[in-house]
């Protein structure tokens with residue numbers, strides 16, 4: 550049996566810098582991976598059995614309703630085997646779904662990346678083949694594959710295919726909050742008022758302190774946040790609750806929402822999460838350091 554952690558993908562900054570002729574958006578993003586995520590467990594099944602997927606965990610039912618047979622995990626496994634010219638392995642997969650579905654933190658993409666990692670334990674695929682396979686499964690899957698394999702922060706550009714690994718960030722605490730409303734990524738992209746924003750400001754070789762990271766982040770944005778707040782006003786309530794907390798150093802939305810994050814000094818995140826759970830029992834609240 551092997552277990553693979555599929556971390557949330559959090560966009561600390563997300564600038565939308567253009568749009569390709571095929572409609573996909575060009576972006577420039579600082580992406581990090583907290584110790585908050587799903588887990589994919591693979592066990593051997595009887596020889597000849599087709600791969601199977603069982604869902605467990607807090608968001609299993611939601612995922613079952615939206616993805617049914619077409620789950621990205623089985624598609625990723627099938628695509629990896631096809632690319633390597635090998636039959637699909639007899640694996641019983643269990644996905645412990647702890648991340649909310651359609652929530653801007655790449656849960657489905659990270660699950661697919663974990664399936665690629667499980668497949669890779671048995672297959673040989675060149676790094677370029679692996680990256681193009683990941684991109685064919687979704688624009689966020691290449692970044693999430695790096696998250697699964699290394700957990701390191703990344704600068705992500707293009708539509709998600711250009712990845713630059715960054716030095717580890719200073720120690721910090723992260724709290725993720727989702728108000729329980731799924732958000733459609735294509736709908737947010739469609740309703741953007743501008744698609745020609747400037748790229749991220751220059752990144753230093755390394756952020757020496759949390760203060761320098763926060764100062765740099767204050768010169769950046771999530772260009773999808775305003776459109777997402779219009780379509781999902783609960784995001785505004787989440788951002789207000791996070792911003793008002795004394796331990797919050799920065800609060801912002803991730804991806805196309807509705808999940809928002811707060812950054813805190815290391816060790817402050819658990820208390821902030823407890824306070825938010827007490828005040829808003831309907832919200833999903835998770836806390837942890839970065840990987």
Ligand code: C5P
Pocket residue numbers: 572573574575576686687688689707708709734735738
């Ligand atoms: O690649 P993925 O299937 O995750 O993308 C879902 C949808 O989000 C796309 O069909 C597209 O409408 C939109 N999208 C985009 N630009 C990106 C990523 C996604 O317009 N860079």
